[in-house]
Amino acid sequence: xxxxxxxxxxxxxxxxxxxxxxxxxxxxxxxxxxxxxxxxxxxxxxxxxxxxxxxxxxxxxxxxxxxxxxxxxxxxxxxxxxxxxxxxxxxxxxxxxxxxxxxxxxxxxxxxxxxxxxxxxxxxxxxxxxxxxxxxxxxxxxxxxxxxxxxxxxxxxxxxxxxxxxxxxxxxxxxxxxxxxxxxxxxxxxxxxxxxxxxxxxxxxxxxxxxxxxxxxxxxxxxxxxxxxxxxxxxxxxxxxxxxxxxxxxxxxxxxxxxxxxxxxxxxxxxxxxxxxxxxxxxxxxxxxxxxxxxxxxxxxxxxxxxxxxxxxxxxxxxxxxxxxxxxxxxxxxxxxxxxxxxxxxxxxxxxxxxxxxxxxxxxxxxxxxxxxxxxxxxxxxxxxxxxxxxxxxxxxxxxxxxxxxxxxxxxxxxxxxxxxxxx
RNA sequence: GUGGCUGUGGUGAAGUGGUUAACACGGCGGAUUGUGGCUCCGUUACUCGUGGGUUCGAUCCCCACCAGUCACCCCA
Numbered sequence: 001x002x003x004x005x006x007x008x009x010x011x012x013x014x015x016x017x018x019x020x021x022x023x024x025x026x027x028x029x030x031x032x033x034x035x036x037x038x039x040x041x042x043x044x045x046x047x048x049x050x051x052x053x054x055x056x057x058x059x060x061x062x063x064x065x066x067x068x069x070x071x072x073x074x075x076x077x078x079x080x081x082x083x084x085x086x087x088x089x090x091x092x093x094x095x096x097x098x099x100x101x102x103x104x105x106x107x108x109x110x111x112x113x114x115x116x117x118x119x120x121x122x123x124x125x126x127x128x129x130x131x132x133x134x135x136x137x138x139x140x141x142x143x144x145x146x147x148x149x150x151x152x153x154x155x156x157x158x159x160x161x162x163x164x165x166x167x168x169x170x171x172x173x174x175x176x177x178x179x180x181x182x183x184x185x186x187x188x189x190x191x192x193x194x195x196x197x198x199x200x201x202x203x204x205x206x207x208x209x210x211x212x213x214x215x216x217x218x219x220x221x222x223x224x225x226x227x228x229x230x231x232x233x234x235x236x237x238x239x240x241x242x243x244x245x246x247x248x249x250x251x252x253x254x255x256x257x258x259x260x261x262x263x264x265x266x267x268x269x270x271x272x273x274x275x276x277x278x279x280x281x282x283x284x285x286x287x288x289x290x291x292x293x294x295x296x297x298x299x300x301x302x303x304x305x306x307x308x309x310x311x312x313x314x315x316x317x318x319x320x321x322x323x324x325x326x327x328x329x330x331x332x333x334x335x336x337x338x339x340x341x342x343x344x345x346x347x348x349x350x351x352x353x354x355x356x357x358x359x360x361x362x363x364x365x366x367x368x369x370x371x372x373x374x375x376x377x378x379x380x381x382x383x384x385x386x387x388x389x390x391x392x393x394x395x396x397x398x399x400x401x402x403x404x405x406x407x408x409x410x411x412x413x414x415x416x417x418x419x420x421x422x423x424x
Numbered sequence: 425g426u427g428g429c430u431g432u433g434g435u436g437a438a439g440u441g442g443u444u445a446a447c448a449c450g451g452c453g454g455a456u457u458g459u460g461g462c463u464c465c466g467u468u469a470c471u472c473g474u475g476g477g478u479u480c481g482a483u484c485c486c487c488a489c490c491a492g493u494c495a496c497c498c499c500a
Contacts, residue, residue: 114497276499281500309500334458366453366454366460
């Protein structure tokens with residue numbers, strides 16, 4: 001137990017960190033181009049924020065949160081997502097004073113107590129974007145295009161963009177009523193989950209995978225038939241903007257987001273080969289959220305993207321850039337009496353920006369050469385006893401095997417020139 | 425939270441109720457008493473996820489737990 005990380009967590013080791021940085025840098029760069037600024041909120045918040053923000057009947061809140069009481073008797077929760085925090089920070093720091101809309105992005109760990117699976121961790125990482133303060137569909141379109149742009153820049157193929165409108169507090173109750181009326185005669189035939197969904201949130205029945213429920217739901221009244229004029233116009237404007245941006249999408253009347261705060265636009269980008277965890281990115285509009293957590297009535301839209309999932313997709317597709325490590329110089333030194341000289345040389349090289357390595361465990365000359373080779377050293381500098389006595393040292397080019405004696409003084413300059421030439 | 429499958433060294437893996445748990449890669453050392461990349465040799469699992477049980481005896485049989493994985497669920 002001491003030597004095992006908690007279930008659903010994992011170490012990200014040097015060999016994979018390069019991929020993470022590549023993905024994160026792409027996200028940061030694209031966000032910057034779109035005018036989104038990075039925000040870093042705390043990893044934990046008052047539990048109440050998530051109860052109010054996400055909705056206290058959602059699965060995330062009901063059974064997936066890491067909640068504990070701190071030493072000051074406060075109920076604290078490790079963030080299961082970041083939209084509520086960002087909105088809290090927006091209100092608390094009065095970011096609306098800095099001009100509208102406020103465009104923010106974040107990258108960081110989230111925590112959800114789920115049963116782990118590939119692409120579903122208890123500590124996982126999300127990149128996400130929030131645009132707060134603008135209601136028109138053009139900001140929805142920007143956010144969606146931004147998400148697609150990142151995935152495209154990363155080189156992912158065969159992505160599927162699904163969009164829907166989940167309506168607003170004006171049209172949703174009507175739809176809800178229509179759904180109840182429709183499902184009422186079938187109550188006995190629905191699965192247990194759906195019977196409770198009937199009372200709590202009949203919209204979710206549309207999402208059920210049970211064949212029986214699916215069949216019944218197939219002809220249920222869909223939301224698009226009930227959208228109020230405002231929502232309906234908003235949705236068609238969004239579609240026209242996406243077409244203008246040449247972004248392909250599919251309408252999915254059954255696309256429902258799991259968190260309560262969503263209104264109007266809902267969207268998801270899927271990479272089907274990932275199976276059950278194919279949603280790389282999901283989001284939508286949340287026009288009631290800012291007010292819900294105690295701020296002024298303010299519209300907003302955003303999405304979150306699962307970094308582990310993006311990485312899985314890239315791996316599956318074979319699109320991860322492979323990085324080959326190398327060092328500029330490996331200093332070979334077997335004589336104890338030359339250790340200080342070797343160490344000092346290494347320090348000088350490193351000050352010049354050369355990646356320099358040395359043996360740390362008392363290897364033989366031959367073994368040190370092997371090590372230099374394994375580390376992909378461009379050059380080996382061999383401190384031979386006889387040469388050092390004459391103020392010289394052997395410089396070997398590891399690729400051509402050419403080697404010659406050079407003066408100890410001035411070797412730094414010599415090496416630097418070589419490296420500059422190679423990098424050109 | 426539910427169900428299925430899996431669990432042998434750093435990695436990929438073979439294997440059997442009973443002396444020394446294959447093989448490959450990797451690691452370490454060596455094969456000209458000053459030099460790597462190829463080749464060759466040696467070495468590298470007080471032990472087969474953990475804990476119980478059955479048995480004269482279990483890595484191979486049973487149970488529990490832990491972990492991974494697939495599907496459900498949920499969601500990114």
